[in-house]
Amino acid sequence: MESSILSSILFATIVAGTPLIIVALGQLIAEKSGVLNLGAEGMMSMGAIAGFAVTFETGNVWLGVLAGMAAGALMSWLFAVVVLTLMGNQVATGLALSIFGVGLSAFIGKPYEAEILPTVGAIRIPLLADIPIIGNPLFNQQILVYFSWALFGAIVWFLYRSRPGLVLRAVGESPSSAHSIGYPSIRIRYMATLFGGAMAGIGGAFLSVFYTPLWVEGMVSGRGWIAIALVVFATWRPFRVMVGAYLFGGVMVAQLFVQGSGLEVNIPSQFLSALPYLATIIVLVIISRDQNTVRLNAPVSLGQPYRPDA
Amino acid sequence: MLRLERRPEASQLMSYASPAIAIALMLIGGLLLFTFLGKNPIEGFKVFFINPISDLWGVSELLLKATPLMLVAVGLAVGFRANVWNIGAEGQLVAGGVAASAVALYFQESEGAHVLILMVIAGCIGGMLWAAIPAFLKTRFNTNEILVSLMLVYVAQLMVSWLVHGPMMDPDGFNFPQSAMFEDSALLPLLFDDGSRVNLAFVFAIGALLAGYIFMFRSFGGFQMQVAGYAKDAARYAGFSAKRMIWIGLLSGGAMAGLAGMSEVSGPMGQITEHVSSNYGFAAIIVAFVARLNPVGIFFASLLMALLYLGGEQAQQYMNLPSSISNVFQGMLLLFLLGSDVFINYRLRWKEGS
Numbered sequence: 163m164e165s166s167i168l169s170s171i172l173f174a175t176i177v178a179g180t181p182l183i184i185v186a187l188g189q190l191i192a193e194k195s196g197v198l199n200l201g202a203e204g205m206m207s208m209g210a211i212a213g214f215a216v217t218f219e220t221g222n223v224w225l226g227v228l229a230g231m232a233a234g235a236l237m238s239w240l241f242a243v244v245v246l247t248l249m250g251n252q253v254a255t256g257l258a259l260s261i262f263g264v265g266l267s268a269f270i271g272k273p274y275e276a277e278i279l280p281t282v283g284a285i286r287i288p289l290l291a292d293i294p295i296i297g298n299p300l301f302n303q304q305i306l307v308y309f310s311w312a313l314f315g316a317i318v319w320f321l322y323r324s325r326p327g328l329v330l331r332a333v334g335e336s337p338s339s340a341h342s343i344g345y346p347s348i349r350i351r352y353m354a355t356l357f358g359g360a361m362a363g364i365g366g367a368f369l370s371v372f373y374t375p376l377w378v379e380g381m382v383s384g385r386g387w388i389a390i391a392l393v394v395f396a397t398w399r400p401f402r403v404m405v406g407a408y409l410f411g412g413v414m415v416a417q418l419f420v421q422g423s424g425l426e427v428n429i430p431s432q433f434l435s436a437l438p439y440l441a442t443i444i445v446l447v448i449i450s451r452d453q454n455t456v457r458l459n460a461p462v463s464l465g466q467p468y469r470p471d472a
Numbered sequence: 473m474l475r476l477e478r479r480p481e482a483s484q485l486m487s488y489a490s491p492a493i494a495i496a497l498m499l500i501g502g503l504l505l506f507t508f509l510g511k512n513p514i515e516g517f518k519v520f521f522i523n524p525i526s527d528l529w530g531v532s533e534l535l536l537k538a539t540p541l542m543l544v545a546v547g548l549a550v551g552f553r554a555n556v557w558n559i560g561a562e563g564q565l566v567a568g569g570v571a572a573s574a575v576a577l578y579f580q581e582s583e584g585a586h587v588l589i590l591m592v593i594a595g596c597i598g599g600m601l602w603a604a605i606p607a608f609l610k611t612r613f614n615t616n617e618i619l620v621s622l623m624l625v626y627v628a629q630l631m632v633s634w635l636v637h638g639p640m641m642d643p644d645g646f647n648f649p650q651s652a653m654f655e656d657s658a659l660l661p662l663l664f665d666d667g668s669r670v671n672l673a674f675v676f677a678i679g680a681l682l683a684g685y686i687f688m689f690r691s692f693g694g695f696q697m698q699v700a701g702y703a704k705d706a707a708r709y710a711g712f713s714a715k716r717m718i719w720i721g722l723l724s725g726g727a728m729a730g731l732a733g734m735s736e737v738s739g740p741m742g743q744i745t746e747h748v749s750s751n752y753g754f755a756a757i758i759v760a761f762v763a764r765l766n767p768v769g770i771f772f773a774s775l776l777m778a779l780l781y782l783g784g785e786q787a788q789q790y791m792n793l794p795s796s797i798s799n800v801f802q803g804m805l806l807l808f809l810l811g812s813d814v815f816i817n818y819r820l821r822w823k824e825g826s
Contacts, residue, residue, distance in 0.1 A: 200618065204803075240807065249818075250810035253557060253618070254761060258806035261754050265799020272794035379796070384626050391619045432634035439623040443609070450615040469476075 165295050171418050172299035176307060177373065179411025181206075181365040183310040185389035186396070186403045187317050188361025192238075193393055194321065195354035196334040196463035200256025201241050203386030204263020205359050206366035209234040211267040213367025214377040215274055223282055227306070227367045234363020235356050237263055242355040246348055249467045260386070268379040279375040306368045313361075318400050330354060334461030337468040347468060362386065384439060391442045395449050397459035406445070413441045476814065477821040486816045491762050491769075494809035495776070501804045511791055519790050524782035532668030536740060537778035539670075540565070540732035540749075542677040542770055544756035546684040547728025549765040551721025553688065554697035555704070558722050560606065560621025561729040562753025563628035564599040568730025569737045570632055571598025573651060573744035576658035576737070577640065587657045591734055592676075599730020600723050602628060607722035611715040617722065625753070633746050640744060650745040660738045673735030680728055685767040693720065729753060750781070751799065758806045777802065 185202055192199050199205075212233035217226030241259050244250040282304060290301040321327040330350060333340045337347035369385070370377050388410060396402030412419075416434045450456060499517070506516030524530050544561045551558050558564075572595040579587045602624060609615035633649070642652040660671040688694040697717050700707035708714065732752060737744045759777050763769030784798030 244807060244811045248811045248814035250813060255807070255810045257559065257757060258803055258810060261758065261799065262803025262807055265796050265803050268796035269794050269800050272796070384623070387619060387622050391616075391623075394616065394619070430634050430638065432630040432637075436627045436630045439626045442623050443605075443615075443620050446615045446619055447609055447613050450609075451613045453614055456614075 169295050169298050171412075171415065172296065173303075174415040174418050175408055175411040176299050176303065177411070178414040179407040179409075180304075180307050180310045181368045181373070181385060182389050182392060182407035182410055183404060184306070184313060184368065185362045185365035185386060186392040186407060187310075187313055187400060188358040188365075189390055189393050190396070190398060190400060190403060191317065191321075191330070191361075192354045192358030193398060193464055194334045194461055195330050195351045196337060196461050196466065196468070197242075197245065197351050197355050197358075198252045198256065198465040199238060199241055199245075199259070199355060199358055200253060200390060201237065201259025201263060201386075202358075202362050202390050203382055203384065204260040204267075205234040205237040205362035206263075206369070206382045206386040206389075207267035208237050208263045209363030209366025210370040210382060211271040211274070211366075211377060212363070214277075214279065214370035214375075215270070217279055217371050218274060218277055223371060226371045227364060230363040230367025230371070231360045232363065234366065235360040238355050238359020238362070241359070242352050245467070246351050246355070249469055252465050252467070264380070264382075271377050271379060274377045275379070277376065279371060281375060282372050304368075304372045306364070306372060309364075314400055314404055321400065331461070334463055337463055338470075341470050347470065351468075362389075365389070388438060388442050391446055394456070395445045397449065397455055398461065399459070410438055410441065413438045473823060474820055475823045476818040479817055479819050482816050483819075487764065487813075490812045490816060491764070491773075491809060493812045494762065494805055497808040497812070498801060498805045501808070502801060505797075505800070509793070511793075516787070516791060519786050520783035521779065523786050523790075524779060528666070529668060530782070532664070532666075532670050533782060534775060534778050535670045535674055536668075537781050538774040539673045539677045539739075540736060540752045541756050541759050541774040541777050543673075543680050543728045543732040543735070544725070544752055545759035545763065545770045545774060546677075546680050546767055547725040548756055549760045549763070549767070549770060550684060550687065550694075550697065550724040552701075552760055553694075553765050554700040554717045554721050556718050556721030557618045558603060558606070558621050558725040559618050559757065560603070560623075560625050560753070561725055561756055562749055562751065563621070563625035564602040564726040564729035565733040565736075565753045566625075566628040566632050566748045567602035567733065568595040568599035568726075569733030569744060569748040570628075570635060571595055571601075571730065572734035573640065573654075573737050576654045577651060579658065580652070580655055582655075583657050585657075587655075588660065588738070591658060591738055592731065595730045595734025596727040597730065599726040599728070599733060601726070602730070603722040603726025607719050610718050610722075617718070621722075629746075632744070632748060636744060636746055642743075651743045653743045654738065658738060659742055660735060669740055671735070671739045673731075673739055676731060676735065680731070681767040681771055684770075688765075688767065697721065729756075755781075755802055758802050761806060762809055780805075 189202055209230035213226040213230030216229035217223055241255055244255045245252050284302050285305050287301040291297045329345050333347045333350045341347045392403055392406045395406050416437050503513040506513040525534055548558055548561055572591040575591045575594045606617040606620040609620055610617045636649040640651045642650060660673055663670045696712040700712060700717055733748055736748055755777050759770055759773045763773040780798045780801045784795040787793040787797050788795040
């Protein structure tokens with residue numbers, strides 16, 4: 163395989179993995195606080211249309227990303243009110259949020275369906291980008307790719323090196339214990355949920371503003387769900403989220419592999435498109451086979467409603 | 473300040489009132505949405521909720537749309553009662569539609585009732601096979617059934633896309649991604665000869681609701697699943713097999729979704745295309761919740777949900793709004809319901825200070 167092909171496959175893999183990293187890391191934080199938000203697909207869809215619409219109307223990419231973030235956060239706030247304040251069922255509410263978000267984004271996005279945004283230029287890091295093969299994929303990327311790495315670093319530091327991160331994890335393990343020693347469990351869960359929503363919104367905006375860059379109904383096409391699966395697959399550890407996201411990114415650009423291999427293969431495109439979903443199932447099977455790993459790593463209170471007695 | 477206070481016992485009244493509150497809130501939300509879009513809210517309300525059922529034809533269309541929703545929702549409710557979360561009914565519906573279409577296309581030259589009977593069986597089995605994947609993985613490897621069943625929705629949609637672009641494509645269809653039109657023997661007979669499109673599937677749906685009612689409230693299996701839904705540990709202590717419930721829950725959902733898929737291709741569609749389902753698999757989840765997982769409720773909730781579909785079509789036609797407004801209403805309804813459910817176990821109390 164030629165090195166330029168290898169380089170472009172690597173490039174595409176990193177780009178495809180980036181929204182998954184951002185969304186999954188956001189969900190990781192929410193889940194670490196004990197909140198399971200299955201609405202990622204809806205929040206991403208809203209982030210995607212908000213990002214696209216604002217970028218299109220203002221011509222400013224940054225306002226677009228901010229709008230995507232705000233839309234995702236707003237959606238997760240809705241979820242948080244139902245789940246944390248009104249103690250609704252987290253699974254059902256997350257599902258409702260997905261249905262609502264996908265529908266609402268399709269509704270809002272109708273007028274934008276035929277529009278295309280100008281491609282956003284990559285940011286090239288001098289010298290590093292000149293390294294053969296890996297230089298271009300790693301150091302000549304969209305700014306949100308760099309952002310996803312920074313986010314990873316920040317989250318690792320936050321969770322394992324900072325006091326608020328410790329408190330967050332404590333709330334996820336046992337909200338009543340955290341509450342009894344004076345931490346506002348509900349408020350912490352609110353913030354974690356909002357953070358997850360904001361990240362899902364950015365992930366969605368990345369798709370519509372940087373990746374495609376256009377808006378099509380249903381364009382998130384399951385990435386929100388894959389991101390949720392990724393958190394399980396990573397057994398709630400940030401580094402594994404990164405690895406998993408790039409693995410999935412690789413599966414998503416499988417078509418490039420096939421073209422790059424130079425083989426005369428005649429596989430219907432639908433089969434290649436189905437690969438990420440099948441891979442998600444396989445990965446989930448592998449990780450759930452050993453229940454102890456999942457049980458030891460999952461936040462104990464994940465998905466359970468909590469309400470302080472006082 | 474206002475505070476939530478736990479009721480001594482769950483309010484029976486509120487568990488029935490909550491769906492009504494949610495519907496009212498959805499209507500208010502809809503009025504606000506129309507206003508926000510610069511449309512006359514009263515006009516919007518009329519187009520959305522009144523016009524679709526203002527004549528007999530409209531009512532028949534309502535029944536037609538409600539049919540797949542009833543089928544899928546009652547199948548899902550069986551599992552939901554035991555907290556078996558089959559979210560992939562949309563995919564199972566497609567799988568059932570594909571299986572039924574395969575039968576219809578295989579028997580193209582054939583006359584007689586056996587074609588339809590085989591299609592019904594194939595539809596159910598297709599849906600069950602698709603649902604058996606998450607059931608097997610859940611019982612064997614403890615894999616999360618929500619994510620697996622959902623991933624299979626995308627796989628099913630890609631599968632049908634491949635089939636209608638390839639093996640199932642109409643050879644004389646000018647390369648359109650759709651199958652040949654089914655022969656009359658592969659079409660569900662219409663119930664009325666007044667030109668309405670309501671077909672035999674509506675009878676299936678009523679039958680499924682009855683069967684669901686008997687299973688849920690009059691059988692030991694249904695009782696076991698109910699216990700497992702309320703108290704998992706109690707069910708385990710009583711020796712009820714969790715694996716069996718997972719299988720029953722997923723397969724019943726799959727069978728009914730598959731039958732709904734069959735009734736779509738063999739009913740209003742008369743062929744298979746890429747768009748077997750109009751989101752019925754997801755809308756049925758909302759139906760099941762709004763109906764409190766009760767077959768009687770499912771009947772009415774399906775009619776309401778069908779009305780939202782028809783309203784969306786009307787809004788597209790007469791108000792120049794995207795038909796996806798239906799999904800917005802559906803999502804709102806479920807969110808409001810889940811929110812107002814808090815008042816089943818809690819009540820609002822005014823408390824001084826604190």
